[in-house]
Amino acid sequence: MHELDHYIYPHRVLHWLVAGAVPLALASGFTIGTLGYERTFDLVGNTFTNLLYTSHKTLGVTILLLMTLRIITRVAFVVPDHDPPLNAFERIVSTSVHHLLYLALIVMPLLGWAATATGGYPIEFFKWHLPGLLGEHPALSSQLYIWHGRIGWAILVLTVLHVAGALFHWRIKCDTVTKRMSLFD
Numbered sequence: 001m002h003e004l005d006h007y008i009y010p011h012r013v014l015h016w017l018v019a020g021a022v023p024l025a026l027a028s029g030f031t032i033g034t035l036g037y038e039r040t041f042d043l044v045g046n047t048f049t050n051l052l053y054t055s056h057k058t059l060g061v062t063i064l065l066l067m068t069l070r071i072i073t074r075v076a077f078v079v080p081d082h083d084p085p086l087n088a089f090e091r092i093v094s095t096s097v098h099h100l101l102y103l104a105l106i107v108m109p110l111l112g113w114a115a116t117a118t119g120g121y122p123i124e125f126f127k128w129h130l131p132g133l134l135g136e137h138p139a140l141s142s143q144l145y146i147w148h149g150r151i152g153w154a155i156l157v158l159t160v161l162h163v164a165g166a167l168f169h170w171r172i173k174c175d176t177v178t179k180r181m182s183l184f185d
Contacts, residue, residue: 005080006180011073015181018066018105022159025059026152028052033149054124057116061125064109067102080180094165101158108151115144 006012032040032052040049086094116123117132119141124130169177 005083005176006182007080008073008077009183011070011077012181012183014066014070014073016183018063018070021059021063021066022105022155025056025063026156028056028059029149029152032056033152054126057112057124058126060109060112061123061130063105064113067105071102071106082180083176086177090165093161097158097161097165101155101162104151104155104158108148108155111144111148111151115141115148118144 007015035043037049037053040052044052085091113123113130113132114134117134118137120136120138122129123132166178169175
């Protein structure tokens with residue numbers, strides 16, 4: 001494969017790191033959002049509940065950092081052309097899904113950070129506590145958590161569309177679209 005037929009290697013690594021982190025963040029977030037702190041605590045106890053919350057926050061900060069690096073590599077380096085070129089419908093859907101995913105994966109952790117800070121909770125990244133940047137405001141926190149959850153559902157839908165598109169190109173069209181992001185080609 002020619003070097004301009006795929007994304008630069010660091011961008012591909014970042015893609016797959018985000019692809020691994022997002023399902024974990026969504027699973028922990030949907031668990032937290034569905035059960036809430038008290039029911040989670042009652043079901044699994046204090047240690048696992050705290051681990052779940054800390055892990056979710058750590059994943060959010062990690063995704064924010066990874067997506068920032070992805071945007072930098074996407075802007076700084078050549079984006080490979082599709083070979084063969086996508087038709088108009090595929091191009092519109094692909095571009096829309098990618099741009100919306102990028103936007104959602106930046107906005108989602110920022111909303112989580114803001115919701116956590118305004119709720120008066122610590123912003124945890126592994127064992128470190130990051131600055132909240134916003135003062136405590138419970139009513140605002142509640143609204144931010146609602147939007148955080150809604151964007152979580154949007155990310156789930158966009159991820160399904162993204163994976164379905166990749167599978168379509170790989171198994172049905174049998175073109176080289178998926179090789180652009182492969183770690184092994």
